[in-house]
Amino acid sequence: MTQFHIDRRRLLAGSAALAAAAALPRVAFAQGAPIRIATLTPLTGSGGPYGPVMAKTVKAVVDEVNAAGGVLGRKIELISEDDQTNPEAGVRAARKLIDVDKVSAILGTWASSVTTAVAPLCWESKTFLCTTSGADSITQLPHQGFLIRTQPNTTLQGQKFGEFALAEKAKKVFFLSPQTPFAKSQFDNITAAVKAGGGETASLIYDDKKPAYRTEVDEVMRFKPDAIVFGGYTPDTSVMLKDLYRAGFGGTKVAFGYSVNQKLVESVPAEVVDKTYTISPSPAEGSKAYERLVKLIGVASPDPYTTQIYDHINLVLMAIAMAGDASGTAIKDNVRKISQAPGGTKIDNAIDGLKAIAAKQPVDYDGASGPCDFTDTGDIKDCKFRYEQVQGGKITLVKIA
Amino acid sequence: MTQLLQALINGVMAGTLIAVPAIGFSAIFAVLRFPNFAIASYATIGAFAAWWANTALALPILPSVLVAFALTGIVGVVAEEASLKRLRGNGALIVAIASIALNLVLENIVRFFFGNEMRGYDLPIARDIRFWDLRIGPQQLQSLGFAVAIMAAVFLFLRYTRFGKAMRAVADNPDLARLKGIDPARIAIATIFLGAGLSGVGGVLIGLDTTIDPLTGYRVLLSVFAAAVLGGLGSIPGAVIGALSLGIAEELALLVAPASYRTGVGFIAILLMLTFRPRGILGERAA
DSSP: OOOOOOOHHHHHHHHHHHHHHHHSOHHHHHTTOOEEEEEEEOSSSTTTTTHHHHHHHHHHHHHHHHHTTOBTTBOEEEEEEEOTTOHHHHHHHHHIIIIISOOSEEEEEOSHHHHHHHHHHHHHTTOEEEEOOOOHHHHHSOOTTOEEEOSOOHHHHHHHHHHHHHHTTOSEEEEEEESOTTHHHHHHHHHHHHHHTTOEEEEEEEOTTOSOOHHHHHHHHHTOOSEEEEOSOHHHHHHHHHHHHHTTOOSEEEEETTTSOHHHHHHSOHHHHTTOEEEEEEOOTTSHHHHHHHHHHTOSSOOHHHHHHHHHHHHHHHHHHHHTOOSHHHHHHHHHHHHSOTTOEEEOSHHHHHHHHHTTOOEEEOOSSSOOOBOTTSOBSOOEEEEEEEETTEEEEEEEO | OHHHHHHHHHHHHHHHHHHHHHHHHHHHHHHHOSOOTTHHHHHHHHHHHHHHHHHTSOOOHHHHHHHHHHHHHHHHHHHIIIIIGGGGGGOHHHHHHHHHHHHHHHHHHHHHHHOSOOBOOSOOOOOOEEETTEEEOHHHHHHHHHHHHHHHHHHHHHHHSHHHHHHHHHHHOHHHHHHTTOOHHHHHHHHHHHHHHHHHHHHHHHHHHSOBOTTHHHHHHHHHHHHHHHHOTTOHHHHHHHHHHHHHHHHHHHHHSOGGGHHHHHHHHHHHHHHHOTTTTTOSSOO
């Protein structure tokens, strides 16, 4: 057996070498080092049905761009973490991404509670954050520009829910939701829309971890609502729908498209969910970017979050190229130059975008989720909504408006 | 008054669902002297096993419950022998922490095979039966029937069979039991089988009422733990009483407090119980 022996001279030499290495300017290492980008999506928890596809989509884009030579002559290295649809786990994962992996941008935080918790870490460390969360409060945070979102905020969404309930001739609208960062603003905006049409509203905030909601449903039924708006996620909404069916509720039901999805429809008896309407921000179906995404990931109708994160990665890569620098600050300062340059070349994917940027052309990215034009606070300027209804076990399109 | 009665009915229904896994939890604590938090994943595994039997094998619910019991019992014994057993000598706290880790591992194994999606049993859904201004669900009544039958079976097993008596003897005084020729290792295995199996059945009962996903068991873990603490850790009748009290307390609380504080009732129950009567309603020893 050989023995490894460290004498004082070797130790000194080694330490000196280490110290010298540490003292080298960072640039010397950065030359040709990969650009690190992270996804932080819900691989488990309520967002579990969406996160894995979202992470896969980003990987597909990154692979494509790497195969075409990367960005600024550097490879893109993708790190994917799981936020467990849980703010505490999200913060732990974000800390790791920022402190250990030193990523330039984090893409795809989904639940508003997670985004609200992760955002301060990002702007303090000058890491760029792209999110699909809808709570109004998120873009009102002092994020100094280090945040953009592709999901319409809840002011807009609440208004659409209220107007839709009125259009369905509902006068008494009940809002039923677990505690989320958007529950209050959602309810306030439904109320504003319904009151404007002469109706009235009430709400109940429930605990989303319970196996039955019978007593809660009794309280809902005492209000005698014509329409119920569901603000929850898939697991709790399925329980709530069942308990409302048992209690004999026969009015209009309206829910978010992400909670009453095909999975929910398949997992509960058909009569429980039949005739339920869903409203969701509509991806730009039929757009070039959307078609390209369908081909890239091989999913016939990608969900809205997948289309949004596809836009996130394209935007971030092009902003890095535009800046000639991969830092979070560079992305922040350049993202609007490629998302909405006035008179810019219309671009629908990063590879074409990178070529146009190399040719010094102005760029205006139109994505798979929508036009991707951002206000100064990071909200999208425009978005369509998709109205669907569950009919005989199938989710059927009613209209896009 | 109607509201109060309705809340009481709902509370008894909710309580019986929690009671079955709480018995499992308490039985394991009585014999092995550690809180086994892996019962959350056992409940999930039971729910998925019954779902598989119900949808893939097209079995009716009762045989599916038996499949769930047997399968979860076996998973429990294997997991115990493979991981927790060798830690038992290091004190209850270490095993309890390891059981949390075990829970994570098992939950993710379920996720690996079945994914994150929700699933529902192949069962018709019925409107509630109404009488006097009250309502009650036929499915809930059926689950109540299952739960009561299971509890009765467990009581009879513990009271009249040799194995049941041996389990109670080990719970009471392990050294004395060993002197009488009872093999504690065999009793431990039987207890784990019973405890895990009952948790599995509890998972099925919860799933019948709702839908199932890999977090089914985890969502009720706090309630199960609170019920067991409330009734007195290690006491099986205590677990039932604790579960019923907790169920009723949670529903009654809804009449006076916002619904979002419902989980808080469980924490407050644990806090009050540990402060004023640490041995629980029926527990013999002070913890």
